[in-house]
Amino acid sequence: MKQFVIYRRVSTEEQGRSGLGLLAQTRDIDLYLSNYAETPYQIAGTFTDELSGRDNDRPELTKALDLCRRTGAELLVAKLDRLSRRVSFIAAIMDDPKVRLRVASMPNADKFQLHIYAALAEQERDFISLRTKAALAEAKARGQKLGGMRDATGKRNEAVQRGAQAFAQKVKPIVEPLRTSGATLAEIAGALDGAGISTARGGKWTPTQVKRVLERLA
Incomplete structure (x- = not known):
């Protein structure tokens, strides 16, 4: 065999x-x-x-x-x-x-x-590495600040995380008691929709979104 x-x-x-x-x-x-x-x-x-x-x-x-x-x-x-x-x-x-x-x-x-x-894949990776180093060297020679975009992205990500944490605290009085009483994620999602509470983006709740909120509150 x-x-x-x-x-x-x-x-x-x-x-x-x-x-x-x-x-x-x-x-x-x-x-x-x-x-x-x-x-x-x-x-x-x-x-x-x-x-x-x-x-x-x-x-x-x-x-x-x-x-x-x-x-x-x-x-x-x-x-x-x-x-x-x-x-x-x-x-x-x-x-x-x-x-x-x-x-x-x-x-x-x-x-x-x-x-x-x-062999071809290794050669291509080596060339990509050389091309990246050359592009960085040229940008540095022009006086372009490297890493600025990364810093801006990091700040945006931090702001998103803070907003998500604040929203989790907002729905905590409803979510945590229901979970403690044994309600499923789907049941909690239904309760939030029934109470007229939208998600952070203004949509309907799903079990996955409820799970994320609970993880942020943990």
């Missing part, structure tokens, strides 16, 4: 907690398994690292590769950059005679094609 070892990677602990990056990778892997994998197949293991693609010290990837070597399973990743952003690192894995690599987003790519793709 065909076996796969699934490997996923997210760049930061925050991404790992939010699940956003992991959900997208899981979706792509599931699409590959449903549409391209030989059947029947078996998942021998699933491993996830929360580390930068530039970090070659990956404990979960090491476990995944060891399992591939012991079982003969194929290493399955959603995208090539989830494995690494360094072509040398990817090449070393593909040169391992006991490891077979499969990329879900490129289901029919062979070893040679994957190597070329990794």
Whole structure:
């Protein structure tokens, strides 16, 4: 029976907690398994690292590769950059005679094609980095203040957060007693609408919006 070892990677602990990056990778892997994998197949293991693609010290990837070597399973990743952003690192894995690599987003790519793709992607990233540094140097030479837009955005975000916190305090006398009495988020949303209280943006309440208010009050 065909076996796969699934490997996923997210760049930061925050991404790992939010699940956003992991959900997208899981979706792509599931699409590959449903549409391209030989059947029947078996998942021998699933491993996830929360580390930068530039970090070659990956404990979960090491476990995944060891399992591939012991079982003969194929290493399955959603995208090539989830494995690494360094072509040398990817090449070393593909040169391992006991490891077979499969990329879900490129289901029919062979070893040679994957190597070329990794090399081109690394070259493009290097060029983008050089172009960004050159643009910053030119802006600095013209006397343009760098970081101003970021500061303005930060101030706007702080104002939005303060407004949201103030609104949460406004509806607190209704929301908290209802939640304490066991009302569901949907029931609280209905009670607020029934009382003629609009959301901060003047719309109808949803359970998700009620949840956000409760989180701000926690």
